[in-house]
Amino acid sequence: MSDKKSIVIAGAGIAGLTLAYKLLEAGVTTPVILVEKENKVGGLARSFTYHHNSDTFVFDIGPHRYHSDDKAVMDFVLKILGDDHIEIGRASSVWMYDHYHNWPLRINTVFKLPFWLMCKSTLDMLIKKKAKSESFEDFIIEKYGKSLYMVFFKPYTEKFLKYDCSQLHSDWAKTGINRAVIDKRVKADSLIDVVRSTLIPKPVDTKFIYPKSGGNDVFCLYLEQKIREMGGRILLSSQITSIDAKGKDIESVIVNDSEKIDVKNMFWSAPIPVLLNLLHLDDKLPKLEYLGLVLANYLIDAPPEQMFQWCYFGTEKSPVSRISIPTMFNPSLTPQGKSGLCVELTCMEGDGIWKHPERMDVVIEDFLVDARVVARFNDFIDVKFERIPNAYPIYTLNYPRKLGLIFNALHNFRNLLNFGRTGSFWYNNQDHSIAQAMEIADYYMQAPEAFDPGKFKFERDFTK
Ligand SMILES: Cc1cc2nc3c(=O)[nH]c(=O)nc-3n(C[C@H](O)[C@H](O)[C@H](O)COP(=O)(O)OP(=O)(O)OC[C@H]3O[C@@H](n4cnc5c(N)ncnc54)[C@H](O)[C@@H]3O)c2cc1C
Structure with a gap:
């Protein structure tokens, strides 16, 4: 155990990775430790790779691509990706x-x-x-x-x-x-x-940036590599299992029931209910609900039948809410002459779809053929199901009040800051998480010893 205090970042999604990278790049002298539950970085921005015979198929979590009106964010994305990017039009x-x-x-x-x-x-x-x-x-x-x-x-x-x-x-x-x-x-x-x-005579021609050498998570993997090179630690398949808080300070955390880390500052981008539970505040504060997502990733033995990157399916008749086609983002994500279909099924964690998505297989295949997304039943090679917990915050009528109570309680800790999509219950895009993490790092580096999370100005403030 080191006697030095660390900056602990819970969650190595795009927000956690950007924050760690920016702090290290700016020369932070406090050790930076990222704690990530999954066995790889990226969170909702990660990708899945499947091998079938000698073929490789890559899928993201639904449609993902890099786009922002914020020049600083796009400059950062392009700096990290370097030449490893392509520019694509929207479809x-x-x-x-x-x-x-x-x-x-x-x-x-x-x-x-x-x-x-x-x-x-x-x-x-x-x-x-x-x-x-x-x-x-x-x-x-x-x-x-x-x-x-x-x-x-x-x-x-x-x-x-x-x-x-x-x-x-x-x-x-x-x-x-x-x-x-x-x-x-x-x-x-x-x-x-x-x-x-x-x-308007000419449709707005929206351009996206997408990695050239792989899926959306290539950006996250570069960040992971650079963080490690700059001396940051990334603990994968790891969770904070207890928090020692005294008065207004988080003093230390235990990771995986074994390693104690003394905390200078804690930045939390993982689900809020997990944090409330660790702080023993869960029975004193309202409950937030997140929506789960099951992906049915189909490996298809034919080029795409439809030319969209993603399509919304609103009618009750369709069993799916959205379908995306990885090949339409980057042709190298699937073998030549083949394609993939990422079918999104939203659900509540633990419900029937979450537990047994395979029971939906026949219904989905039937719909895909009926809606002309797949030409023939013979084109289905295989399907891989992925469960994504906490994919969306659910904004019920009283959610601002609930968040206000929760953030007011969390603001009592003077070295804790919640951020990112999941960590601040924010229906955002990856560029928003990147922008926010960049702002937090800038603000922190102005005066690391006097960092006051309560004074960080969030775009959304529910505490008033
Ligand atoms: C279906 C879908 C499609 C999307 N499409 C787009 C798009 O086209 N373009 C776009 O810009 N954005 C898109 N987004 C949004 C984008 O994915 C998110 O805004 C972004 O990835 C959020 O990053 P984050 O780091 O803030 O949060 P997250 O990615 O949620 O990061 C939180 C991290 O915490 C980890 N974690 C969870 N529990 C624990 C724990 N107990 N301990 C430690 N770690 C834990 C998680 O594994 C995760 O890595 C989409 C999102 C979804 C769900």
């Missing part, structure tokens, strides 16, 4: 009324929608209904009208989140729509914006 779709439509919608696709829906949506635009509550339902009806809400937003969201839309907070809509639109140049804040966007 995303939505499945409605048994047809694939470009997403964001284009004017030619609008005309493929049923006539009654266009008429009703036009009426909705003229007769606007003001939101009466903070709910997802009221927010969407005010912005996009009841017709589109009933046809698309409600069935998609309820299938995806397993929650009644009237019980969800409007923040799910605000962030979800930004996540789906991605490029700020595409305006989608209201139905009028959507209509205007479909009318």
Whole structure:
């Protein structure tokens, strides 16, 4: 055991890795230790590699790619990837009324929608209904009208989140729509914006960065290597099993019931309930719910049948919520003449899908052929199931109040800071986690001895 205190970072996802890298790069003198539960780094940004005979197939967790309006973030991504990147255009779709439509919608696709829906949506635009509550339902009806809400937003969201839309907070809509639109140049804040966007003669040409030599996690693997080279420790397959807190300080942690680490600062990007449990606060504070995700990764003995990178499937008829095609991000992810399909099934950890996803196999295969994503049943080579816990925070109506109580309690510790998607219950993208970790590192390095987590300015502040 060393007598020196360390900076302990829980979780080696993209946020934890970026923070460790930035602190070490800036010359932090305190040892940096990352504690990661999985046997590899990357968290939600990691990739899976499967071998079949002499073939190799690589899958990400759904669609992943690097894109940001923040120049500092993109400069950082490109610095880490170096030449190991490609630039790709966006190709995303939505499945409605048994047809694939470009997403964001284009004017030619609008005309493929049923006539009654266009008429009703036009009426909705003229007769606007003001939101009466903070709910997802009221927010969407005010912005996009009841017709589109009933046809698309409600069935998609309820299938995806397993929650009644009237019980969800409007923040799910605000962030979800930004996540789906991605490029700020595409305006989608209201139905009028959507209509205007479909009318612009040239669609917004969004460009993404993707690793050249492998899946999305290549960026994380470079960070891992550089952190180790700069002297940082990364403990894989490891968990903090107890925390010794005295008054306002986290004094030490025990990793894997064996190694004691004295703590100078602790940065937490792992699930919040785990932290509350370790601090014995879980029975004093409200419960947060995360949505689980099961991936059915299909190895396909044919090139892609559809040309989307990812496609949303909103209708109740479809057993899946989204499908992505790794080959469409980087052709080298699957062997020539073959492809992959990453099928996302959202669920609650421990439910039927989580426990027995293989029971969905026949239903999914049937749907994939029916929806022309796969041409023939013979094209299925194999399917690999992956369980992803805590994939999404669930923004229920009262989630801001719950988070406020939790963060107020955690702010009592003067050397603890929660951050990242899972660690701050944030429906974000990887560029947001990178940006936040970069800001925390900058702020920390301004005065490491006087670092005050309570003064770090978060974009989202629930403590007021
Ligand atoms: C299906 C899906 C699709 C997405 N698509 C995109 C996209 O196209 N573009 C994009 O930019 N972003 C996308 N995202 C979001 C992106 O993946 C996240 O924003 C980003 O990876 C979050 O990184 P993080 O480090 O903040 O959190 P996480 O990745 O959640 O990191 C938390 C880490 O903590 C670890 N951990 C958990 N429990 C413990 C414990 N007890 N002890 C120690 N460690 C623990 C986890 O294993 C993980 O490594 C997508 C996310 C999902 C789920």
